[in-house]
Amino acid sequence: MPDSPIPRGSSTAPLRPRAEEVRSRLLGSALRSPHDFIREVSVEADWRFWVESQTASRPESIDLSVVWEGPGGPLVAFASMLPWDSEFFGIRTARLDALVHLDSPGYAIRQDLVPAIRDITDHVAKFGVEYFFAVVDARDAAVCRSLAECGFGLIESRLTHFRHLGDFAPPERASVKIATEQDVATLQAAAVRMSNSYDRFHADPRLPLDLVDRLMSRWVTASVLEGFADATVIPAEGPADAFCTVKYHRDRWAPMGIRISQTVFGAVSTERRGWYRKLISEIHCMFRDAGVECAYLVTQPSNRAVIRTWERLGFQFGRNELVFRKWLGQDTRR
Numbered sequence: 001m002p003d004s005p006i007p008r009g010s011s012t013a014p015l016r017p018r019a020e021e022v023r024s025r026l027l028g029s030a031l032r033s034p035h036d037f038i039r040e041v042s043v044e045a046d047w048r049f050w051v052e053s054q055t056a057s058r059p060e061s062i063d064l065s066v067v068w069e070g071p072g073g074p075l076v077a078f079a080s081m082l083p084w085d086s087e088f089f090g091i092r093t094a095r096l097d098a099l100v101h102l103d104s105p106g107y108a109i110r111q112d113l114v115p116a117i118r119d120i121t122d123h124v125a126k127f128g129v130e131y132f133f134a135v136v137d138a139r140d141a142a143v144c145r146s147l148a149e150c151g152f153g154l155i156e157s158r159l160t161h162f163r164h165l166g167d168f169a170p171p172e173r174a175s176v177k178i179a180t181e182q183d184v185a186t187l188q189a190a191a192v193r194m195s196n197s198y199d200r201f202h203a204d205p206r207l208p209l210d211l212v213d214r215l216m217s218r219w220v221t222a223s224v225l226e227g228f229a230d231a232t233v234i235p236a237e238g239p240a241d242a243f244c245t246v247k248y249h250r251d252r253w254a255p256m257g258i259r260i261s262q263t264v265f266g267a268v269s270t271e272r273r274g275w276y277r278k279l280i281s282e283i284h285c286m287f288r289d290a291g292v293e294c295a296y297l298v299t300q301p302s303n304r305a306v307i308r309t310w311e312r313l314g315f316q317f318g319r320n321e322l323v324f325r326k327w328l329g330q331d332t333r334r
């Protein structure tokens with residue numbers, strides 16, 4: 001599609017000086033709630049929590065959020081540098097968290113956001129960003145379409161399933177434990193060997209696979225040793241070649257008005273086939289016993305084994321998100 005010129009009169013300015021005003025305008029308008037697939041979640045509370053965390057003060061070196069004024073605006077783009085990812089890959093990486101109309105921040109369908117996305121991408125490129133990605137709720141159709149029209153490629157599709165735990169009863173019991181430092185080497189090997197080809201890292205031909213493998217290994221290490229996860233659950237007996245990491249998200253319980261937790265990252269070696277269901281069952285017993293009311297997990301629609309397991313355990317579809325990314329730096333592949 002030919003590039004349409006950036007409309008005259010559009011401007012992109014850092015959010016920071018207007019953070020207070022933006023916060024009160026967003027909180028005073030229509031709502032959207034990232035967790036509204038759970039009916040019991042208070043949409044107001046979830047929206048407030050989201051807006052407050054997006055507009056909270058953060059170091060200038062990572063804050064890329066801007067207010068865009070132009071036809072169809074004003075819009076706010078919440079975006080930030082990701083220092084951890086940037087350092088790991090040696091690629092300056094930033095994430096667009098949302099593009100929201102200041103006065104009507106509900107999901108847009110027919111709006112043309114191309115001029116805004118072009119300006120915002122130019123803005124982040126000035127900060128040296130080489131890899132710019134966005135995780136977008138599928139209901140935000142205008143953002144999805146406009147990102148694609150601006151050259152962002154679809155790199156991953158994500159499904160979230162959820163379950164209330166009040167009536168959760170495991171089909172069978174298995175003996176599990178929490179991984180410790182001595183399990184790390186085995187966990188690293190399992191995370192690398194049993195990779196998920198459809199996540200945005202494995203699926204991106206411009207990311208070297210050996211580095212992506214190292215990322216999986218690094219994540220599981222950080223989950224056990226550096227608090228990336230609240231716990232890494234493994235079989236109680238034998239090698240730690242099957243695992244799932246969990247996050248309780250206790251900081252969200254009070255503001256969201258519901259005790260909600262998540263299983264984050266997992267892999268099961270072929271020698272342990274069938275253990276995914278056991279780990280997921282035990283984790284949800286653990287959650288239930290800790291007072292968690294509702295749990296959710298995320299995968300790709302391609303991961304049939306995972307979805308089959310969740311459905312057997314009574315989880316149901318909650319949300320679809322799409323991940324888009326654009327390389328802004330030079331392509332150095334040979």
Ligand SMILES: CC(C)(COP(=O)(O)OP(=O)(O)OC[C@H]1O[C@@H](n2cnc3c(N)ncnc32)[C@H](O)[C@@H]1OP(=O)(O)O)[C@@H](O)C(=O)NCCC(=O)NCCS
Pocket residue numbers: 194195196265266267268269270272273274275276277298299300303304305306308309312
């Ligand atoms: C996905 C993974 C965790 C599953 O581990 P597992 O416990 O050995 O899973 P299984 O092979 O027993 O499959 C689980 C269920 O899905 C079913 N299944 C497997 N492949 C399937 C397919 N292609 N289509 C439909 N169902 C499938 C199995 O029959 C089984 O169902 P059952 O319990 O009713 O018999 C493991 O393959 C893995 O580590 N993959 C790579 C990493 C990954 O994808 N992690 C999850 C990220 S969310």
